[in-house]
Amino acid sequence: MIAKLQYKLTASDLELLLALVRGGTLAQAGTRLGADASTVFRAVQRIEKGLSQRLFERSRQGYLPTDAMHAIALHAERIEAELEAARAATLRGGDDVSGRVRVTTVDAVLRGLVLPCLPALAARHPLLQLELHTTNELMSLSRRDADLALRATTGKPPDHLIGRLLGHMNFAVCAGKALPPALRKRPLGQQDWIAPDQAMPQHPSVVWRRKALPKVAPRHLMDSITSVVDAIRSGLGVGAIPVFMLPLEPQLVQISEPLQGCVSDLWLLAHPESRHLRRIAAVYDHFATHIRPS
Incomplete structure (x- = not known):
C-alpha cells in the first residue's frame, strides 16, 4: 500500500x-x-x-x-x-525606511508625549506610515495587532515582550483658568473633583485620591484622562492629571505639588519577533530618544 x-x-x-x-x-x-x-x-x-x-x-x-x-x-x-x-526592502531599493507601523497607547500619552514628537519622525522618514490606536488593552500587542506599545503601568510588563522604561509619570492637581481664582484656593477636600470613571479603578490618580481624600466623592466622572483634562479646562472643577500634559494646556493651572505616591512608569514595548524590522526599529528608537515623561 x-x-x-x-x-x-x-x-x-x-x-x-x-x-x-x-x-x-x-x-x-x-x-x-x-x-x-x-x-x-x-x-x-x-x-x-x-x-x-x-x-x-x-x-x-x-x-x-x-x-x-x-x-x-x-x-x-x-x-x-x-x-x-x-x-519593505523592495521600496526604493531598501535604502529608505518605509511601511506601516501600528502603535497602541493610552489617550493621555498620545496627546501629551507621542503627537509632539511625530513631526520630527515624519520629516526623517517620509515613507513611513503610522497607525495610532488608543486603548487600555495590552493584549493587542501580544496578539500582534500592534507593533509597538507605550504603556503606563505600576508594575513590570509581561516577560514575553521586550521593552525599555522611558521614565516616570508624576501627577498634580490642576484647575482651569475658567474656574474663578477664589475657588481654586479652596482646600482640595472642598473642591468639585473630576476623575476617571469606574473603568479605571486602579489608575494612580484614583488610588491616590481614595487614600489622601477618602471623604471626597467626584462630582464628574470621565471615561478617559484627556476627557478629565478637557473638563478641568472648561472650569467644572479640579482633577489630578499627568504633569507632562501641562506644557500643552496653557488654560490649566497647577494648584498642588506633584502628588506623593501618585506615579506611574512609562514603558516602550515591542514583540521580540518583529523588533528588528527596520520600520519598527526606526519608530522604537525615535520614541526611546524623544519621549521623556518627566
Missing part, C-alpha cells in the same frame, strides 16, 4: 490560522482576512482534517488555540515578519 501523503501547510493556511488565533472568533478572523465566517470555518475544518489533529478548542468564548496551534503560530509570525521585511 502507498502511504497517504502528509498534508502540507501553505502560506495561505498559515495566514488564516494566525488570523483566527488573533481574532478568537470566525467573524473576527474573517474581518481580518476580508472573508466571511463560513469560509474561515470550512478552511479550518479542511486543515484540521488534513493534519489529522485539532488545532482549536471550540468554546463559548470562541476558538481557543491548542498547544499544537500555538507552536504553528510562532512559525507563522516569523514568516509574516520576514515577508514584511522583504516587501
Whole structure:
C-alpha cells in the first residue's frame, strides 16, 4: 500500500490560522482576512482534517488555540515578519525606511508625549506610515495587532515582550483658568473633583485620591484622562492629571505639588519577533530618544 501523503501547510493556511488565533472568533478572523465566517470555518475544518489533529478548542468564548496551534503560530509570525521585511526592502531599493507601523497607547500619552514628537519622525522618514490606536488593552500587542506599545503601568510588563522604561509619570492637581481664582484656593477636600470613571479603578490618580481624600466623592466622572483634562479646562472643577500634559494646556493651572505616591512608569514595548524590522526599529528608537515623561 502507498502511504497517504502528509498534508502540507501553505502560506495561505498559515495566514488564516494566525488570523483566527488573533481574532478568537470566525467573524473576527474573517474581518481580518476580508472573508466571511463560513469560509474561515470550512478552511479550518479542511486543515484540521488534513493534519489529522485539532488545532482549536471550540468554546463559548470562541476558538481557543491548542498547544499544537500555538507552536504553528510562532512559525507563522516569523514568516509574516520576514515577508514584511522583504516587501519593505523592495521600496526604493531598501535604502529608505518605509511601511506601516501600528502603535497602541493610552489617550493621555498620545496627546501629551507621542503627537509632539511625530513631526520630527515624519520629516526623517517620509515613507513611513503610522497607525495610532488608543486603548487600555495590552493584549493587542501580544496578539500582534500592534507593533509597538507605550504603556503606563505600576508594575513590570509581561516577560514575553521586550521593552525599555522611558521614565516616570508624576501627577498634580490642576484647575482651569475658567474656574474663578477664589475657588481654586479652596482646600482640595472642598473642591468639585473630576476623575476617571469606574473603568479605571486602579489608575494612580484614583488610588491616590481614595487614600489622601477618602471623604471626597467626584462630582464628574470621565471615561478617559484627556476627557478629565478637557473638563478641568472648561472650569467644572479640579482633577489630578499627568504633569507632562501641562506644557500643552496653557488654560490649566497647577494648584498642588506633584502628588506623593501618585506615579506611574512609562514603558516602550515591542514583540521580540518583529523588533528588528527596520520600520519598527526606526519608530522604537525615535520614541526611546524623544519621549521623556518627566
